[in-house]
Amino acid sequence: MIRDCAVCGERYTAQNSRSTYCSDRCRKRNQRSGATTVTSLEPKPGPLVTVTARHLSLANALDTPAGQLALLLAWAMESPYESGSGVAALSKELTRVMQIIEGEQVTRDPLDELQARRVRNGRCGLASAVASSRQKLNEYPTTSGDPEGNAGF
Numbered sequence: 291m292i293r294d295c296a297v298c299g300e301r302y303t304a305q306n307s308r309s310t311y312c313s314d315r316c317r318k319r320n321q322r323s324g325a326t327t328v329t330s331l332e333p334k335p336g337p338l339v340t341v342t343a344r345h346l347s348l349a350n351a352l353d354t355p356a357g358q359l360a361l362l363l364a365w366a367m368e369s370p371y372e373s374g375s376g377v378a379a380l381s382k383e384l385t386r387v388m389q390i391i392e393g394e395q396v397t398r399d400p401l402d403e404l405q406a407r408r409v410r411n412g413r414c415g416l417a418s419a420v421a422s423s424r425q426k427l428n429e430y431p432t433t434s435g436d437p438e439g440n441a442g443f
């Protein structure tokens with residue numbers, strides 16, 4: 291009977307009905323690496339894919355098109371066949387997609403409303419810090435002719 295080898299996937303003629311490997315070599319290989327040989331032949335996720343997946347699952351975005359796109363980009367970036375410039379373009383795209391996902395998360399999830407407010411407050415804090423530093427600059431104007439001291443801005 292004709293079968294597909296459980297390890298290398300090669301089509302072979304089985305000697306008996308319980309045979310699952312084309313050769314002794316494949317049988318031994320399978321014993322060494324356990325029963326998950328077929329899946330272990332697939333590329334393993336690297337650190338970037340792992341981190342991206344964790345991030346997406348925390349953001350509840352793993353099952354969204356954007357989430358899947360981000361994972362795909364991470365996979366592609368870790369591919370040994372990707373050139374340096376290809377990785378640079380992919381990383382830009384991945385960053386953009388992750389920003390979109392995080393942006394959606396802020397507006398979508400009511401639990402994150404507090405966090406979003408904190409971010410907005412943080413921005414207000416930054417704005418007031420800029421305003422106060424401008425005031426300090428006004429105390430020491432760099433141009434004598436400008437009473438507002440805003441020439442530099």
Ligand SMILES: [Zn+2]
Nearest residue numbers: 295298312316
């Ligand atoms: Zn085989």
